[in-house]
């Protein structure tokens with residue numbers, strides 16, 4: 001993000017632990033251990049870190065794009081069911097980040113960390129049947 005023209009001004013003074021904090025948050029949202037709630041203060045703290053930043057739509061869109069690149073680079077599961085749920089959450093959350101970071105916004109903070117799941121088991125390409133195997 002620091003190498004990105006649109007996001008550098010937003011992340012210039014970021015906490016060096018930021019990638020870990022976001023990973024802990026996302027892990028908790030998607031059913032992993034409640035590490036963010038246990039170590040960082042949960043939903044209220046996450047919201048407070050966005051307030052007053054005035055995140056713009058182009059910055060949001062770029063952030064989403066870089067997060068999707070990171071999902072590939074870190075080897076998150078690539079099945080379409082998980083990725084659809086992941087993309088849905090990231091689109092939802094990042095649009096809320098724009099709203100909550102606007103001047104004068106007063107978002108509710110006493111909410112739990114959201115949870116996301118995906119109902120359909122992962123799909124994987126099936127080997128084609130050949131005449132020899134039928």
Ligand code: HEM
Pocket residue numbers: 007010011013014015017018021022025040045046049050053055059060063064089090091092093094095097098
């Ligand atoms: C689904 C959407 C998002 C999630 C889940 C998310 C999550 C988080 C989390 C967990 C933190 C760390 C809070 C802490 O210190 O404990 C954080 C901080 C921050 N986020 Fe987001 N965020 C989202 C969208 C965005 C977007 C779209 C932007 C800007 C383009 C943004 C900018 C920031 C900034 C500037 C910080 C503070 C950096 C630091 O010092 O750690 N976030 N976010």
